[in-house]
């Protein structure tokens with residue numbers, strides 16, 4: 001049994017300690033916004049926040065999150081998340097959408113740390129999030145747009 005906070009509520013789950021957090025969140029808790037892509041920490045589709053930091057939920061054992069705060073795309077709130085969502089819509093970032101939950105989780109984590117990220121900051125934060133539809137340039141532009149909104 002592991003007890004943790006997810007999107008502001010406490011949950012206790014019965015999965016084995018080494019079960020990946022992604023499995024628990026999708027299958028046991030029914031939150032399916034976070035996606036399975038590679039399962040080996042290489043694509044970013046499963047990105048969640050753990051105590052505010054982006055993590056790959058496909059390789060995070062559920063026991064690692066005991067007593068901690070997990071945020072998924074469903075629970076993402078606040079000014080940074082709003083600015084990112086608005087920029088994503090304004091710039092029509094999404095194509096098939098499969099990677100975008102992870103992209104947004106990484107972008108929000110970046111902008112929460114660095115309010116006006118440089119190109120290098122964006123590279124460092126986002127390069128691990130793969131998009132098969134090649135939306136990278138729109139993502140980059142949307143991050144800058146969200147930064148401008150937050151500054152204004």
Ligand code: FES
Nearest residue numbers: 037038039044058
């Ligand atoms: S599914 Fe977790 S990084 Fe690809």
Ligand code: FES
Nearest residue numbers: 096097131132133
């Ligand atoms: S929008 Fe299709 S994989 Fe990124």
